[in-house]
Amino acid sequence: MKMIKRAGLTRTGSAFGGTLVAGLGLALLPDPAAAQAANGSAVTGSVTAVVGTAEGTPDQPVAVEHDAENGTFSLVFENDYFADTDRHYTNGFRFSYMTPPGGDPQWLRDAVGAIPFTGFGGDIRVVWSLGQNMYTPRDTSLRNPDPDDRPYAGWLYGSVGVIAETGGVLDQIELSLGIVGPSSLAEQTQKGVHELISSDDPQGWDTQLKDEPIVQLTYQKSWRALAAGSAWGFAADVTPHAGFALGNAFTYANTGVTFRLGQDLPRDYGPPRISPSLPGSTYFRPTDSWGWYLFAGVDGRAVARNIFLDGNTWKDSRSVDKKPLVGDLQAGLAITINGARIAYTHVIRSKEFDGQDQHDEFGALSVSFNF
Template sequence: MSRMTAAPMLTINPGVIHPGRRIAAILIGMLLLAPTAAFAAEKAEKGILSLVLENDLFYNTDRNYTNGVRVSWLSAEDKTPEWVLRLADKFPLFPVGKAVRASYAVGQNMYTPEDITLRDPPLDDRPYGGWLYGSVGLIAETGQRLDQLELTVGMVGPASLAEQTQKRVHSFVNADEPRGWDTQLKNEPGFILAYSRSWRSLVAESLLGIPFDLTPHAGGALGNIFTYANAGLMLRYGKNLPLDYGPPRIQPSVPGSGFFIPRHGFGWYLFAGIEGRAVARNIFLDGNTFRDSRNVDKEPLVGDLQFGIAITWRNLRLGYTHVLRTREFKGQGDRRDDFGALSLSLQL
C-alpha cells in the first residue's frame, strides 16, 4: 500500500566572557551551515527549517559535551522524494498509509576535557573529540504517533574541524585558548543508524484548566559513533498546544522533532522529559575503533533530565531546554553535565 505524500560577566576557566558575545559568535558559526538548509527551503513550497544550538555556556562551564550545532530541513508532505516513499514502504516499523516526510541535516559536535588550558590533559579525563556530520532520514506522523529513522555519516578527528571552530570562537570572545587538541581522537569515518518512536497519550487532558499530554518514547542507535538503546517520557503543559513532540535536539538525547503543526494564534507550553540510555558504544569515551587513541572507562547507563519552554506563533516555534545529564565516564566523579539547548523551527 503506498503512502500519502550593567550586565554581569561570566567567568570561564578563568577568562571573562560576556555570554551575549559568545552566543553571537556561535550563531555566526551556525550561519556558515545555513546555506545548505536555505537552499532546500527555496526548492520547497512548504517545509520546516530548524536550527539547534546546544552549549554549556549557559552554566558557566566549558567541558565534556561543550557545543553542538545542527541545521535541518524537513520536507513538506507533498514534496517527499519518491525514493523516500519507497524506503518507508520497505521499513516494517513505519505505519502504513500515512504521510512521510524526508529530513536532511548538517551539524558539528564538540567534546573537551575539564581543563582546556592544559596541553596534556590527564589520561583519566575525557579526550578531545569533534564530530562533523550530515544526516538523511524520514519521519511518519499519524496524529498519535511519530516514527523517526535517520542515517548519519561524518568524520571524527581533525577532519571534523572542531579544533578550528573552538579556537576561533574563543579568540573572538577573548576566552581561554584550548591547548590540548593535539591529543584529540584520530581521524575516523563514522555512521549512526537511529530509530525512535514516540506516542502521544492522555491528549486533551487538563490540569487546572490547562491542557497537557504525555509522550513516551523508545528507540536505539547503531554505529561506530554511538550504539545504545533508549526509553523515556515527556510531559507538555500549556495553552494552544501545537501538534508536536517537543523541540528538536541533537542526539543522543530525549527525542524531539522539527515537525510541528501550530494552533491558531499564540501558544506556549512548559515541558519536562526524562530518558535512560544503555550505552554499548560512545567513540568520544571509548576512543577510536581501529587505532590507538585516548579513552576512558564509560558508564554503561546514562540518564537525561530536561525541562524548558516552547512558544509558537503562526509558522514559528522557539524553544529552550535545560539539560541535566548524569556522569558518562568513571573519571567524571560526581559532576553531572549541565547545558542548554536553543531551537528555532520555521515553516516555509
C-alpha cells in the same frame, strides 16, 4: 595515558548498513510526478491524519487544514555556557531542513513502510541536516590533559532522515555520515569562538581522537498525547518514546517520556535536540497563531558504544571507561507564533565515565519555522 585498539564491524553489520545506505540514498533522487503534484497544490492544502489532542484520543481521526508550506527550517544550538561550565560535551550545532507535506513519492512510502517494526505512513517528510559536536576534558588549559578525563574530540556530519506522523505516532529514522578527528574542524571552531569572545585558548587539541569516518543510524518512535487532558484553559499531555542508535559513533537503546503543559498545544513532539538526547523533532503543526507550553522529560540509555569515550574504532587513541547506563533530565519552555517555534531546553546528564566527578549540564536553544 590509556591506549586501546578496537575491532572492526561485523560482515553482517556491514551488509545491513549497506542496505540502509542504499535505501536512504534513494531518497535523494527527485520524483517528477510527486514534485509536479506538490507544486500544483501550492496555494493551500489539507491533510487528514490520526492524531491525539487534549480534546480527543490518539486514535481519533481529525482533518487538519493548513496553509501553504514550502518546508521547515530548524536551527539547534547546544552549549554548556548556559550552565556556566566549559567541559565534556561543550558545544553542538545542527541546521535542518524538512520537506513540505504531500511531496513524498509513493516509492519512498513503500520503502520506509517495509521497514520492520515501524509504522511509517501518514504525513511523511524528508529531513536534511548538517551539524557539528565538540567534546573536551574538564581542564582545557593543559597541553597534555589528564588521561583519566574525557578526550578531546569533534564530529562533523551530514544526515538524511525520514519522519512520518500517523495516528499521533511519530516515527523518525536517520542516516548520518561524517568524520571524527582533526578533519571535523572542531579545534578550529572552538579556538575561533574563544578568540572572538576573548576567552582562554584550549591547549590540548593535539591529543584529540584520530580521523575516522562515521556511519550512524538512529531510530525513534514517539506516541504523542498517549495521556491527555484539559482544564481551565490549559492542556496537558504525556508522550513516551523508545528507540536505538547503531553505528561506530554511538550504539545504544533508549526509552523515556516527555510531559507538556500549556495553552494551544501544537501538534509536535518536543523541540529538536542533538543526538544522543530525548528525541524531539523538527516536525510541528501549530493549532493557533499563538501558543506556549512548559515541558519536562527524562531519557535513559543503555550504551554499548560511544566513540567519544571509547576512543577510535580501528586506531589507538585516548579513551576512558564509559558507564553502561546514562540518563538525561530536561525541562524548558516552547513558544509558537504563527509558523515559528522558539524553545529553550536545560539538560542535566548523569555521569558518563568512570572518574567523572559530577554530572554535566548544558542548554539547548532551538528555532524552527515553516515558510
